Each structure stands twice: as C-alpha cells, then as structure tokens.
Amino acid sequence: MNEYRTRLEAARRVMDAQGVDALCLSVGSDLPYLTGYRAMPLERVTMLIVPREGSAHLVVPGLEAPRVSVPDNAFEVVGWAELDDPIATIDGYLGEAETVAIGDETWARFVLELQHAGPSRSYVGASDLMAELRMVKSPAEIDALRRAARTVDTVVDEMADVRFSGRTERSISRELIERTTSLGHDTMDFWIVASGPNGASPHHEPGDRVIERGDAVVVDFGGTQDGYCSDTTRMFVVGEAPYGFDAAYDVLREAQACAVDAVRPGVTAGSIDSVARDMITEAGYGDLFIHRLGHGIGMDTHEHPYIIEGNGQVLEAGMAFSIEPGIYSPGEWGMRIEDIVVVTPQGVERLNTSDRAYRVVD
C-alpha cells in the first residue's frame, strides 16, 4: 500500500484509541508526513481534515492547488477561491465531530475562527497523536537521517583544517552554511558559532566577535536534506584551551558517551537525561548544565521524544534523538557535544560519528 495511505490509516487507529473524532493539520511537518504536501505559511488557510471514518480532504487556496499531488487517492483536494469562506468549508467537513485534534503549529487565527464556527466542538492539541505516529521512524526515514548526519560530520572534519583566529563568528558561520549546502543540504536551519565567553550562551547568535587564541568555540549546526534534519555540535579550541576547560571537557565527554550507551528499548527518556546529569553533577558542574539532554529529530529539528528529566516516555526501536550535554561557565567559556542517535532493537546507533575530541585549530 502507498506510504501515505498507510500513515493515514495509522492516524485513524490512534484517533480511535485517543477518542479523537477528526484531525486537522495545517502548517508544519505533520501535514507533509501524512500527505507529502507542505502548506505555505500564509494568511490563506490550508487544512487537511481527517475524520475517523470516511474520506480525508485537503482544503487549499485555489492558487496552491496545482502544486498538490495526491498519492494513490489518499485524500481529496478542495481548492477555495479568493472570495470563499474556507473556515466554513473546513467546519463543514468536520461534520458531527465532537473532539477535534489540531496540529501544533496551526496559526492561532484559524484555531479561533474554527472554534467560533463550531462552538460545540472541543478542540485539543494533536501533539500526542502525531508524536505517536512520527516518533518511531521507518528504515527509510532513519536512512535519510543517516545521510543528513554524514553531511554535517564531513563538514566538521573539514572545519578542523580551517583557520579560526582573526575571523569573526559570523564569518565562520557563513563558511559552515556554504560547506553544508554544497555537500547536499537543501536548507540550513541554524548555525551557532559561539566563541570564548559567548559559548556560555547555548543559543548564541554568531556576531562580530573576533575569535582569538585561547578561545573555545561551540559549533552547533544543522539543516534539512531530503526532508530530514541534521544537528551536531563539536568543540574547536584555538591554540590552547582556556583555564579549567580540559577538566570539564573530560567530564562532558564521558557523560555524553555514557548517556548514549544507556539508550536501548524499554528505558525512559528521562532516565537517559539522568545518566548524563548525574555524572556532571557529581563532578561538580551540575549548576552549569542548564538545559535538557536532548530532543527528538526527524522532519523537524525538535520533535518528540524530548530527553528531559521526568519524561516517562519509554524508548522504542526506531526513535531518533539528540544527546547533547553542555557545561556553561558564564563569562569564560561553554562546551557541548551532540550526536543524533537511533534506538535499535539491541541498543543504539550513533548517526554522528565524527571525532568527539575537541579539534585544535589555528
């Protein structure tokens, strides 16, 4: 059976289990996951309506309709003209649905308009429903993630031969972008280059700071290749590491390795966070590890499962996520090591395999 038909049927089974009568998806990756079509983020609404039984309909602006291809008659396309009321059309396809799950990234405007059009319906978030479908990747999806990971690993290796000192963070980030897209990424999604004290801000935006000898530089970047995302972090040290860096780095590297080794089916996402956090805390750096351990990855850079304290989600083979502990010493330096891993029936596969030692550069 066609992949999208299979996914739509799986969606209906989850709807059944969760007591959801209809599923509404708009912008974001949920829609292309189920249909192959990505909606433009526009004031003209696009919405897929999947009832628990009966046909699914994709309501799209007439101007976009020619861009939709329908795999194996999996759904019907309904184009709306400029003077139509698409909200009334969508509400019509919802029929007798009482509980309607709506995609996470749908614009507030359309949620409010739908609630107004059908005040007796109960709208709920589609997060759990879509996570149930998207969290466990197919072999083809894992292969796409593997290819994306290989690209950024190659870039990391190339960057080890690049001169850092005397250049701005922005210049290094531009080089990252160029190398990654020329090696096959379709888009870049983020490109963090955080040097010296800037490294202590995990999401630092590369700026005009000139990198100098003695800087530790956090390089964290990723993008999309054939629809699936990459995300890796490696450390670069210009000449010599700053005071206190090496001792912390040994702890970080060991914690990252142990967290990866702990990944296998049947354990919780939260328990993996604890493995790294406990080791970093015992070494005295606990207060400097200020974020969760990781996040799921697939068609989105951040998706379920989130590797965070208290998350009782049980890991299953096929789940893919980052393991990225960090230690941030304000005013001095920051460090993070990040790999994407996939849960296998036996344990774990690292998709990023570039050297995790920090690279000493000029």
Place this chain on the structure above:
Amino acid sequence: MNEYRTRLEAARRVMDAQGVDALCLSVGSDLPYLTGYRAMPLERVTMLIVPREGSAHLVVPGLEAPRVSVPDNAFEVVGWAELDDPIATIDGYLGEAETVAIGDETWARFVLELQHAGPSRSYVGASDLMAELRMVKSPAEIDALRRAARTVDTVVDEMADVRFSGRTERSISRELIERTTSLGHDTMDFWIVASGPNGASPHHEPGDRVIERGDAVVVDFGGTQDGYCSDTTRMFVVGEAPYGFDAAYDVLREAQACAVDAVRPGVTAGSIDSVARDMITEAGYGDLFIHRLGHGIGMDTHEHPYIIEGNGQVLEAGMAFSIEPGIYSPGEWGMRIEDIVVVTPQGVERLNTSDRAYRVVD
C-alpha cells in the same frame, strides 16, 4: 521617545478602543514590530504579554534570554527554565484580563493551553489590532521598503541580459536568488519562475522544465532586506511571444497602470481591485484573472491591507501594498505585472520602477 515605547503605547490605545484587556504575541512579525525581538518558532514558548495598563513582560525560554535586548526598558524579560511551566507564568501575567487578543501566527498548541489555563478568559485574534498599528508605515519603514524594491528592480534589469532558453526554471530561479542576496537581501522568501504553460499557475514552483523559444516566463520574487520585504513580478519572453499573448499583455499593462493611478487616500482597497478587474473583464479576460489584485507588505510579504473585492478598508497615506493583476490561459501561458506602491498624501508612489514592458530575452 524610543520607537518601541511609542509603538507599545499606540498598541495600548488601540486595545482601549477595541476593548482588549491584554495582548499576547509570539512568533511572527508582530512581536519584533513592538519589541525588536523575533521569537524562534520552537516548542519552547515565547510570549509578550501587554496589559492595557502596567508593565509588559516578555516570557522567553531561558536559553534565548541572552539574545533579547530591551530598548529603553520598554518591557521586562522573564526567562523560564527547562522544568518550569511557562503557560502558568503567562496566565499569571494576564491577571484579571477578560478579553485577550493573541497574535495570528501563535502556535495552536499554546492557544489551547492558555485557554485551558484560563477558561474564563475570552481569546480573540489580534489581526485587527495589529493591522491598525502596522498598516500605516513610518517614513523609515517606507524607506526600507524602497531600498528592498530597488534591489529587486536591479535584479530584474540584470535578468534582461541573461539567456533563458535551454535552461531549466530551477536554474533561472537559483540565479535570481544569488543575484538578489548578493545585492543586499538578507533572505529570499519566494522565487517563482513559471515558463510556458506553467505560467498559468500563479504560484508555480520552479522545476525541471527546460525553457524554450516562444515561452513567456513569469518571474515573481522577493525577500527581506533590513527587516522589510520586496515583491515584484515582471514578464520575460524568449524570442517571440506566444499566440494571443501580446493582445492580453496590453490589457494587463493598462489595467495595472490604471489601478496604480487610482490609489490615493480616502478610497477603499476594494475599489482599487475593481479598477483593474473591470478593465480586464471588459476586454474579455475576466475569467482568467483568478486572484485578488494585491496585498499589503512590510515586515511580512503578505499583510493588511488586502486589495480584494469587497474590502471596505479606506486607504491612508503610508499604507504599502502590491498591485499585481494577472491573466492566466490554462495550457498556454500566464502573465502578471506587480509593483509595490505606497499611498502618499497626494496620491501614490511606485516603489518598483523597472520597465513594465516584457523583456525579450534569448
């Protein structure tokens, strides 16, 4: 007074007039318009809460907080840690607010969570409120739009010397992107290259079709420069125009010119649409003009006011929008001419000034 303080005060005046107790803004351009800060589209929520009286608060993920700069103490930054409940924090800042306006592009997930946290509040869309603020541009904003328009005009002129025949649409679109970014655009937002029969689909995605002699090619592209958007469409004809093209083009060009000339303070947006539509209809092409005449432009490519039949919005000096009639002959060709214009106290200024005759290329 600081620009952002001025805008926040203007927002409070409109809230007062519209009976809105609090304004909540997240992803999209509304937030940077009021604060200078653009939220990352993330599962970690960012939200500005502006009560009608009292301080505004920007609730942001702790990891993003270092990236926020606060102009003139216009608002307070509240970072939330990984295990906090930011929805409870936001709901707390809403205090006694009964009617809460929420930004158009806010993720559905957060709207539903806020409704759940404060079920007695009434959430409404912030479209009208923000349109009231953003529709009339300041001289500095118009200048930014003018600079962005100048860039794409230059690219159009350059493209007139480029060979089209024998190349794919995708190849031409890549060249458009390179030229536009190298001339100063920070990002490209869209790049339509629609050749021959593909031109009949207004939002055609450039593909593998090889352009040949006798093709008319719709080139419609735009991006962002210093935070403000460009958007222009010009026609390129390879060698000789296809059958029926020239007669229709004369009508289109005249209709576009007359619609622009009709722009002035005091007339409605809908009346401008009618000027072009009536002329095209009288010439017998009415059924082939299948979209509205235009859209507002500013920090977003598409914003208020929409130049569409029935829109009673009265034009005021400082409003900026596209005038882009098109004629689409299915299976044959398509054509569109698009300029960004600004309403002036006396009438209208065209920001795009490149030649509107179609360019004959090899």
